[in-house]
Amino acid sequence: MRYFLGVDGGGTGCRAMLVDAGGRLLGQGLAGPANIMSDAQAATEAIMEASLQALQGRPPAEVSACLGIAGARISGAVGWLGPRLPFGRCRVLGDGEIAVAGALGARDGIVVALGTGSLFTRQLAGAFASIGGWGPVLGDEGGGAWMGRQLLARVLRAQDGLEPETPLVRRVLQRMGGAQMVVGFARSASGADFAAQVPEILHAGDDPLAQAILAEAQAHVEAGIARLQTDPALPVIFAGRLGSLLAPRVTRWPRAEPLGSALDGALRLARAP
Template sequence: MTIDENHTFIAIDGGGTSCRIALEAQGKRHEVTLSAANVMTDFYGTVRTIITGLDLLASRLSARIEDVYNVPAFIGLAGAIDSDIQTRVRQALPLTCAVIEDDRRTAVRGALGAEDGAFAGLGTGSFFALQQSGAIRLAGGWGARMGDEASGFWIGRAALKAALDVEDGLHPESPLTRDLRASIGSPGKIVELARVASPGDLARIAPQVIEALNAGDPAAVRIFASGSEYILTTLRALGWTPSIPLVLNGGVAHAYIPYMERATGICPQPPKGTPLDGALDLAHEIKCRISA
């Protein structure tokens, strides 16, 4: 395939669990999904992942990789939180026409489109946003060491802490903490797991916690009550009220919806699209700016 740079776009959504890359050419969208892409925790691994994904797409389309590198690209990456990191990524990639940001605006654009609303991104990490009249206010997204409250990572870490709380006699044993203590082992092993595990590794505990929540496990209920309180406090600080549409999205978002409904009296709306959809929309805008 011959790449027409005027009608071809690249979108990249890199997160703590996976990296999705889309190339839209001749009106058709082609995608690949690879491993995690967080430039804060693994800069060079993220760069390799992106280049590998672009190579795969070029091969799939029988296109010259040099032509793919010249396509306008919008890249939203976990960990690309400031201009210094974004510049490093831009310099490390062979793309010649790329806008690089963190992964928050792509998620908001995908979920809300251009409409007003509030957004809670609750995947491996977390962040919160309020979009009004095209302007976006953001909170969170600072990574596992400095935040990510209510996220999959945070849920996994909180579950390990709940197991240690049982050891300290702060709470009685529950089925969740009993299972964690049996599968991981001594308190020292729990602490070691929390120390060495990546955010994605800890996020893999979240489905077990959600299953326990659905069964009424007291430890899981405490975890999600705390996470829900944080979500509401942060959204309200951004200026959200129940009259403003609210979207929760991400791998653990569904577990919070009943809490949001009880606390606010409203049902969160489903997202209009994915972060990759948002990145592709923004890639189209790059081309518009270039053509002007």
């Protein structure tokens, strides 16, 4: 293969990067959400859009691609997606696997991937173990979609007088046009739509509701890490859009810096024999 393509597809967006055999960057692409479990057709379209941007007219048949896609394991896309795509060689993995490849390389450790969703993966002596990543409806605790849902649900509870009406509650109700509009938004919202509410939590300072949601997210993250930890403790690496924001709250275990990003991991695996 003359070219190597890495793709990182998550619930908020899809990124692609193309390099040559020497690792020289040739092109990049960016497209919309690519959670294959939530919407297989839209995810496939986003993967191809980002990939074709990166290819810049180069023939897909000369490309060795590695795709790390949210929901790929749960949906079975690791088996059926690759043959539907035009690449000369195509490896489909879960997004957690490329996050580990990018962050750890061959090292042992635990990678906490926090973006729209959440996934906890341990690499130990070449063996992998993962928990979480069950999607925005039944799982992904501590991730962006979960935090956004928590915000809106608790705003409605405050509207009913079951929780305090904080400044954050009032801002959300004013921005969205009242409780009925909150419900209307949630009825058709995607995981990415819920995750888009997170900046309001992060910018709310010491607002009691914001702090409560962040504390709950921290508890979920710590529970996931604890489930995968060993004795002696493995270093923990935080990845994803939310990872760097929640990392300072988690201090129980040794930390390590990532070697690279999930997209770097996808490229590393695309170039592997």
